[in-house]
Amino acid sequence: MNHYTLLDSGHGRKLERFGDYTLDRPCAQAVWKPTHPELWDTADAAFSRKDGLEWRGRSNLPDSWEATVEGVRMKLATTDFGHLGVFPETRDLWHWIRQTIQTQSKTRKEPLNFLNLFAYSGGATLAAAQAGAHCCHVDASKGMVSWARENASLNNLKDHPIRWIVDDVNKFLQREARRSRSYDAILLDPPSFGRGKSGELYKIEQALLETLKHVKDVLSNQPAFVYLTSHTPGFTPTVLSNLLHQVLPNGNLEQGEMLLRGEKNVLSVPCGTWSRWIA
């Protein structure tokens, strides 16, 4: 099967199957011991940060390949930082977004407008598009937006209404507010530290509250949800919920830990936090 599977974790590493290839990569949280030690020899390649950033067995992998993650076909390629073009721990979120948009769409006359900020390779954008939402995908990296567009083609969504924007998130949101553009559902996954299109510094501690205020300014008058995720140490579920509570009008807040789940008998790996505001 051409799918993603978490096979095991432990001793600071995780073993994952991405379609045809098995990869062994760092995972600082996995301080426990592996549950399935016999599987680890099956890795086609391994990434390490011990003596600088280094792939072992990279030549066993093609330049790019494909795997299906939560019903979305994704192009994968090894990057020098050990990333592959997908963060599989966001699978549960894609699932929730797809289900919620499908349910909401039944009671709306117009397609729901979905905005994905810090949108990377587009998994969430494409899950929302599969559910029928009109989408706007924003990332400061031109290369990542091209990668996301390739993923749209792989999923036969090339002609679906998706706006592809290369821009700094805060600048983009202010411009959209000036133009009175609005969105019914918004996802944001801000990095701890990032750079906008023209090198603008994004440091989550200073920038996030401002981003959320701008998010509020572009929320439609028939909102569905705002979904905030974080991988920044110290940004616990309560931190995210407190921020949403201060910025958004009355609604329900839910929060939790982002988990990279395996099949039966495979330990889950915590990979961040989330909070969502539901209108």
Ligand SMILES: C[S@@+](CC[C@H](N)C(=O)[O-])C[C@H]1O[C@@H](n2cnc3c(N)ncnc32)[C@H](O)[C@@H]1O
């Ligand atoms: C951690 S990744 C997001 C992962 C993604 N949400 C997913 O689930 O696949 C962070 C992304 O934010 C983008 N980024 C960083 N700073 C930015 C900024 N100021 N404005 C827009 N995008 C930014 C990066 O290019 C990168 O693609």
